[in-house]
Amino acid sequence: MIATLLTPRFLRNALPALSLTVLLLAIFYLQPRAMSYFGLNLLLNLALPIAFATIAQMCIITVNDLDLGVGAYVGLVAAIGATWLNETPLLGAAALLGCIAVYAALGALIHLRNLPSIVVTLGMSFVWLGLALLVLPTPGGKVPDWIRAIMTLKTPFLPFTIYAAIGVGVIVHFGLMRSSYGVVLRGAGGNPRSVSRAGWSLLRTKVTMFALAGFFGMLSGLSLIGLTTSADANIALRYTLLSIAGVILGGGEFVGGRISPIGAVIGAMTLTLAASFLSFLRLPPDWQIGAQGGILILVLAFRAVINRAEARR
């Protein structure tokens, strides 16, 4: 039993979860108050929007592209969510659907013209931010009550965030890793030529993945304003880098369709917890920023140590 648990492949897959556990234990040690329903909620509720953004980024990375605009896009969704969706729900819903359609169109454009996605999404990051500023020139707006209600749901035993994060991870895992079309989608990242030679449309896979990214980006924006109650065009610019880091922390790779949805969710949580861990350490302000780098390095170095131990076996 133990022997089967300690196989290299298992260790490698369990690594993200292991890092998360260690971090969580360290936080509990530093701040026992965190070990409660209330504490866990405070620690983790902002991880949910990051997890959604990370999943969105992962969809794009699956087909060997990269989205430098996801942060700005989440900001736009937040702006729409706190204004139109609240005041004129139909218009708001239509606008959000429109955003997803634009994402799908980006996928098509990138595929048909064989463009580098980095440039296109970089350009789109300006467009999203500009649109957000038009929708919401100064911060404000109000989140629709139903979103607020969902995000503040009192669930039994564990906070809503944790259920939601597990739910997202599992659903996307089934969609991409277990379903039969998911295989084709990942295959399109692994060897596009082989997939098209098997008679699949690469255009369709690209469009699907980009539309999915748009969808999860939308969930990210909406869940975010559910927590903040109002919006700001600049609210999530940082999500671009965070989401990339989350995918990689979770064991994904930039090219080749090697991804892990559950790992990505765990990666997003690890990033959130890492920042909290630091504030519990009460470092001098000068070094607080540097420590964020330090903790990322530590978490990843931990992986390197395990990987090396595994290689030696």
Next chain:
Amino acid sequence: MSEADHSIVRLDGVEKHFGAVHALNTVDLVVTPGECLGLVGHNGAGKSTLMNVLAGTQIPDQGRIVIRGIDSTDGYTVATAKQHGIRCVFQELSLCPNLTVAENARVMHRALTGFGWRRRAAALILRDLDEIFPGHGIASQEIVGDLSIAKRQMVEIARAFSVTDAPADLVILDEPTSSLDAVVAQQLLTFVRRHVAAGGACVLISHLLGEVLSTADRIVVMRDGAVVEVRKASDFDRDSLVTAMGSVAKDGDGAGAAYASKRADGSPKVRARPAGQVEGPDLTAHAGEIVGLAGLAGHGQTDMLIQLHAARPSTRHTHVHGPVALVAGDRQTDGIFPLWSIAGNITIRSIRHLLRHALIDAAAEREMASQWQQRIGIRTPDMENNILSLSGGNQQKALFARALASDAEILLMDDPMRGVDVGTKQEVYRIIRDEAANGRTFIWYTTEMDELKHCDHVYVFRDGAIVADLTRREVTEEKLLHASFEAAE
């Protein structure tokens, strides 16, 4: 012609140009059910291009594609081909390395969906693997990228023969045995015969003429983009086939010449022990020696070469004296720089010696490239063309040129003749012998029995260890097989 009426496919007057290259020149081809069609020709003759047309991955400039008597030229795509039961194992392997074996089967089969598809996909691919390659040792949940190239090739072949709702009436095999060892290759050829006996059809492309002669019913010979001969296989023999291809048969000259040990004088250039091996013979190679690595594919020969390449100058169990160059066998992952020209791909190993005033001398580079184009016969109008514009065999020649042109005293070769045509092979064997005579050392992993006859010494690998050390005189097929399968006593 009556055969045209019940043919699976008929190509009429197919033309294909790539820029200045006339890859296919009014080619006609017929494949009928129940036959294995052999397709041979020199490197760059147009075989793969023709098969790409047939499989729908390349659109011909002109000509008709007739499927079961119906003209399907317009809008002919991969999907059309698949629908009509035409499958292709391409020369450059095309599996998704990030997916498992079973998932790769799913990519091929639209019908594998719905509840329990994973189980069905695994069963499907394992059934075909078991049938074609008994004892293959591949699990359906293995990630393809973790498999050796031989196993990847086996998976791809099995996948092409697997049947769900779409039939596999015509399976095209473009150099399927290039990375397989003799035992596995024979399994495949036996299966091909069973397949056609059951009413299926195959196109078999190979540079191992023996395979084609023994397996095909009819043989089509191509030369410079045109079909030059179509005859029953029994009407050909090796010599007439080589002649038809336009090469001069110089069979076996030099090979099997009297063995004279070169080990008497001097210390060895290379001495090494496979990483996992505790006891048994070390691998040793002296200046001017050609040392063969044998055994079944995937038993550690490539690892040995990598170990030698990484050990410059020396590590504990590995001593390598002198500069080293490697000729990759898995050219896509280990050899080719896909964005560079042919010339750039050849000179990269030698750029340090092409410097003038610390800068790379473009003229010297061109000079080296064209010199080796001549010596090794790379078929291209311009060495500045992209490397991927070459046919598979010609790419391999470019990799050969890269290593031979370098200053290396020790050349490591990882089954380097994959996809090289007969005529060129003879040419390369000659170069190897000449270079060895000049004092270069060759360490040569090969999956072809015939090539071991060129070696002074042969080490047989099994399970990552050397199990036998044979001199040229001792090398026989029987001995090799024995060592490959049985523990060495």
Next chain:
Amino acid sequence: MTPTLRIAARLLEKPWLWAFAAAFFVWLATIVFTGGQGAAAVLTAALAFGTFSVIVGIGQMYVITLGPGNVDLSIPATMTFAGAASMKIMDTQDSMIFIGLLVALGVGVSVGIFNYALIRLLRIPPIIATLSSSFVFQSAAIAYGRGIKIKPPPVLAEFTTARIVGIPILAIFTVILAVIMAVVLHKTVYGRSVIAIGQNPRAAGFSGISVGFTRFATYVLSATLAGLCGFVLSGFSGGASLNMGAEFLLASIAVVVIGGTSVAGGFANIPGLWGAALFMFLLVTMLNTFGLGAGIRLIMTGLIIISVITLAGGKSTGR
């Protein structure tokens, strides 16, 4: 084909052409709007400010050329730290300029070594390694400089803002740097190695290229150029500030990819950096001149970038 046609056709294949064409049209649109006023002055300003993007862009380009996943996110922090450290050491004295330059370059080299150590020894993916180290060095800059802004030595300030017939001296030096780095890229063993690794690292290793050393040198190169840029930018803008590098995170990547270098690695070109840097500056200038609101301005920026890359077509830049 006539010779002129052939030359035109060859030119059209150049990946950098589009960046320059885009810069030209944006410039044209600007001066049409102003009725010709300030046509030359805008170009001068574009050259002056483009310089900084080009300096860091060169380093970023080498890194990106190493292949997928390679990117240097520590450029802004390196610039800030190098700028702050060198200004503090020079303390407005002209006699210390050379020492100050050495300090700035030294900071760059150290950051590069640190980055590569993270990548190599701890096997951290470059994007996260450089992001982490950027936090560390940003902190170091804060702890070291405390946000105090020290003026550059007068001679340095003079040099970085000086012009010859309207052309900034710094731009001339940067053109020379660009030419040298282009020669390094295409004509030296090191440059070839970078391109080879970007296409196929395994094959590069088997072709006798020392993959590890080349990657090490490239990360050091990028950080060193960032240090240099921090030094001259501090001189140019009257001292180092803590956020002076911030805009170069996106800018350094943008000039590389808009300039026609492949984001998938293994294919790079230096002239495109200049084209893209001029384009990016002139684009902002054009939209400012049109007097549009921030929202519309951002949208136009994005759409124009996408149009340029779409027109240029993903022939050589596709991944």
Next chain:
Amino acid sequence: AQTADKRIALSNNYAGNSWRQAMLKSWAKVGDKAVADGVIAAADAFTTAENQVTEQAAQIQNLILQGYDAIVVNAASPDALNGAVKEACDAGITVVSFDGIVTEPCAWRIAVDFKQMGKDEILYLAEKMPEGGQLLEIRGLAGVFVDDEISAGIHEGVAENPQFEVAGSVNGDWAQDVAQKAVAGILPSLPPISAVVTQGGDGFGAAQAFKAAGRPIPLIIMGNRYDELKWWKEQKDATGYETMSVSIAPGVSTLAMWVAQQILDGQDIPKDLTVPFLRIDQDNLEENLATTEVGGVANVEYTLEDAQEVVNAAR
């Protein structure tokens, strides 16, 4: 005092410029002294890496967990932190916002009348140059409310003084080099400029750009950075150059700390307090320059008494 066992935290969203550094320094100086004097138990400062709402929200949530009695916030966004601020209030924590204030009703606000600040710039100009002229406006970071407020004040002032016209407007992100770059780009296309209205932190950059373009240097409204004041002084000495400086003193963080302490002490404090902005004129330039650290920011730190004064004024 009653507050001897109370712990106060500063939640800061950005540390990447000299104003924020001065703010943190003032906080540390005054806070350490208050702790040493036994007035409060702790005054810890927390800062996030980038100017990001989400990170600050998480930070505030962590401070709640750590059981601080009061949280003093310089907020990344007036609205988007309301969720976290509400959670803090619900946990019984006093929240005092300053500079970047929050709109959540349960929190206290120490605000600067940014709109008035912008308007004052035009009023000053109207006095200096009654004949009016063309203005160049340098704005801050798009989408941040301070930027909108100041700009609105400026445009209101221009509307009331039609002899002025805004000929061009650029975003300088409150950073000297960004301002320099943006001004240098737009300058060639502009008519002669009489004055530059700014938001602080960007005056020196604008001056550099004018100098580089070889254009006559207009009247540039300054902020409170040392380099701005220094440059002004040099011009004043050389040519009798006249201008003014408006800004908000980074030491306002210490006012917020005292206000938090007073609230913890059980005082009844109005929810909305206003601090005057720091204005420097031609005649008190030298005085202010002398007290400003070289390379730093002109500053005012508050004592408990100063704070009580501000509070009484609001009552």
